[in-house]
Amino acid sequence: MMAPFCPKAPLRPPRMPGTRIWGVSVFPPIPSWCSARRMMERSNRWWWSPRNCLSHRACSVRITTSRRGGSMKSRPTLFFPAYRSGLPCGPVPFRARGFTLVELLVAVSILLILVTIGVPNLRDFILDNQLTSQGNAMISALQVARSEAVKRKVDVVVCPSADAASCSGDWSSSGRIVFVDSDGDDAPDMGEELVRTEDAVADGQGWSRVGGGATFIAFNEIGMSGQQHTLKLTDSRGDTRCVNVALSGRTASVTCP
Structure with missing residues (x-):
């Protein structure tokens, strides 16, 4: 899967360094989203997926983590703020059903x-x-x-x-x-x-x-x-x-x- 657009604005995790989230250690503060993406690619233990948000000021990127060999159901999810990440924001457009x-x-x-x-x-x-x-x-x-x-x-x-x-x-x-x-x-x-x-x-x-x-x-x-x-x-x-x-x-x- 291709990586999303790399923003210039810094992106930091919502937890303090050294804590553990769902059994996974959180690394020290990440200087940028591109660095976080390269760290994920190197660790081969992270998956990412963009998520549309409901508010223009509350956009997020959903990152799913799992230990090696774990099932998809056991993958926890981390949410990182991405106010200026370039990802799609705003409400999900409603797709009308029917015919013209x-x-x-x-x-x-x-x-x-x-x-x-x-x-x-x-x-x-x-x-x-x-x-x-x-x-x-x-x-x-x-x-x-x-x-x-x-x-x-x-x-x-x-x-x-x-x-x-x-x-x-x-x-x-x-x-x-x-x-x-x-x-x-x-x-x-x-x-x-x-x-x-x-x-x-x-x-x-x-x-x-x-x-x-x-x-x-x-x-x-x-x-x-x-x-x-x-x-x-x-x-x-x-x-x-x-x-x-x-x-x-x-x-x-x-x-x-």
């Missing part, structure tokens, strides 16, 4: 930029997830219908429904039902079991049948659909997702034509 108006404006500006960039991306992310989830739900309903037809050895039909009890013929905004078609009339009748019901799609989304044809999809006892079906889901942005049912009854997500 300029810093606040910069932070708000950065936040607005991030929101402007992030909100459209977040909306697209949500719509993409909804499109994917609705497509997966349709594939799941068709796979359940096929597996139930094979297991029960009877026709199982998937059709759009507005009341979860009958087929409506409109895929656009209706829900759908999966039912066991025991009599083969492609309509849910009294006594026929409803295997599964699903709610309508979210606002701004709708299913449509590509290429026209029947408004329902039926699977026979060997899991075949009898004809090819393609359903297309469209959202408010115009993005689409298509689900295809092959003649064999295999269901998959495909690129829309």
Whole structure:
């Protein structure tokens, strides 16, 4: 550690020569601070540190002493007056905590930029997830219908429904039902079991049948659909997702034509 500025004014210890302070002998009067510093450096038993004082006329230098091998906690402290020592005097300046108006404006500006960039991306992310989830739900309903037809050895039909009890013929905004078609009339009748019901799609989304044809999809006892079906889901942005049912009854997500 570098030594402090050496003053020209003489500096003397506060005790008389020959006394002992905290077990350490005080040397004879020191003619100047520079001599005291050189004595400390030679003895290798003294440490110094400047200390700000609370009064302009009561400045001091804190000198910490310890015997060789002593711990830092056991080091006693001697205070020497240094009225004209050149060390910093006066009250310690208060450091205000917080932020300025300029810093606040910069932070708000950065936040607005991030929101402007992030909100459209977040909306697209949500719509993409909804499109994917609705497509997966349709594939799941068709796979359940096929597996139930094979297991029960009877026709199982998937059709759009507005009341979860009958087929409506409109895929656009209706829900759908999966039912066991025991009599083969492609309509849910009294006594026929409803295997599964699903709610309508979210606002701004709708299913449509590509290429026209029947408004329902039926699977026979060997899991075949009898004809090819393609359903297309469209959202408010115009993005689409298509689900295809092959003649064999295999269901998959495909690129829309």
